[in-house]
Amino acid sequence: MMHDPAAEKKQKNWYRCSMAVLLAAALLLSGCTGGGSVLSGPVRETDSKGRDGSALKIVTTIFPQYDFVRQIAGERVSLQMLLKPGEETHSYEPTPRDIIAIQNADLFIYVGGENDAWVEDILDAPEMKQVRRLRLVDCTALLKEEHVEGMRHKGQLCPGTEEEEEENDEHVWTSPKNAMEITKRIAEELSALDPEGREGYKANLDAYLEELAALDRQFREITQKAAARGQDLLLFGDRFPFRYLAQEYGLQYYAAFPGCAADTEPSAAMMAFLIRKAREEQIPVILKMELSSEQIARAVAEASGAEVRVLYSCHNLTAEQFEAGEGYLSMMRKNAETLQAALGQ
Structure with a gap:
């Protein structure tokens, strides 16, 4: 299927109209509820005060920034994540209550980029001008989304040789180094909103940065050993x-696909390419993301004699993992173990 610019423009116009209707519904609902809190969980009693004199309200779209805030702020703020545990981020659609939560937030933290186009549309509304916001893509240097050989993109296989205009890759938190920069920015925002909590935020940040630095060293040791053996190839x-x-x-x-691909239907050519590479390179582990189908990974693994393992992107986690207190650090430590196996260590 060829890329159709006219169809894409029509889809974007429809999407913007949908966002306008959703925003109108949210404002109507806000008027009916008096603009009160719509947090799914209880509001914590804290010394930190927001615009309305209650607990400082922090709203995030997905899990990474949610976990970063709770590591830095602890119980000092009222924290909400819009994406429910167990939901896949690419299928998330905001509700009127989500929009009210954003409107009432003292700080709204989102990723930015192509998948957060709905956020930008909502924040452009006059009613949202007072909302303080932080985008993760503004916290660190960006890379372009990459299309490697054999990857299916917009219905076609990417040859890996043609240059084309690409979107910025928005998954900035997947590097522990970037996570350090993001958490520093979050701590700055919290301190500006709550000067009385500045020392506590800094102490928590310093402790968390030490753990991120240790995680970085662990990844670096694993990958340097792999590079020395010429075995630094992963297959997803x-x-x-x-x-x-x-x-x-x-x-x-x-x-199989770029990080933000909407089309994830496997083609025969793409499957044949991945299976051939898995066999040629003797790949021991075929990787997949959390909360996604393992259909492609399982088929490649069965055809090549490999096993399937999850590498956590940390977009989100299951309800069970959330209740068990899993976080960015614990999932990335699991990733380190998975990388060791995938790189033949």
């Missing part, structure tokens, strides 16, 4: 949102 039977992780640690990869 899934989308690939790990551009920053691969760039930071010098990893090569093949994957």
Whole structure:
């Protein structure tokens, strides 16, 4: 299927109209509820005060920034994540209550980029001008989304040789180095909103940065050993949102789709390419993301004699993992173990 610019423009116009209707519904609902809190969980009693004199309200779209805030702020703020545990971020659609939560937030933290176009549309509304916001893509240097050989993109296989205009890759948190820069910015925002909590935020940030630095050293040791043996290739039977992780640690990869691909239907040519590469390179582990189908990864693994493992992008986690207190650090530590197996260690 060829890329149709006219159809894409029509779809974007429809999407913007939908966002306008959704915003109108949210404002109507806000008027009916008096603009009160719509947090799914209880509001914590804290010394930190927001615009309305209650607990400082922090709203995030997905899990990485949610976890970063709770590591830095602890119980000092009232924190909400719009994406429910167990939901896949690419299928998320905001509700009127989500929009009210954003409107009432003292700080709204989102990723930015192509998948957050709905956020930009909402924040452009006059009613949202007072909302303080932080975009993760503004916290660190950006890389372009990459289309490697064999990857299916807009209905076609990417040859890996043609240059084309690409979107920025928005999965900036997948590198622990970037996570350090993001958490520093979050701490700055929290301190500006709540000067009385500045010392506590700094102490928590410093402790968290030490753990991120240790995680960075662990990844670097694993990948440097792999590079020394000439075994630094990964194969994903899934989308690939790990551009920053691969760039930071010098990893090569093949994957079925780019990180933000909407079309994830496998083609015969793409499957044949991945299976051939898995066999030729004697790949021991075929990787997939969390909360996504393992259809492609399982088929490639069965055809090549490999096993399937999850590499966490940390977009989100299951309800069980959330209740168990899993976080960015614990999932990335699991990733380190998975990389060791995938790189033949």
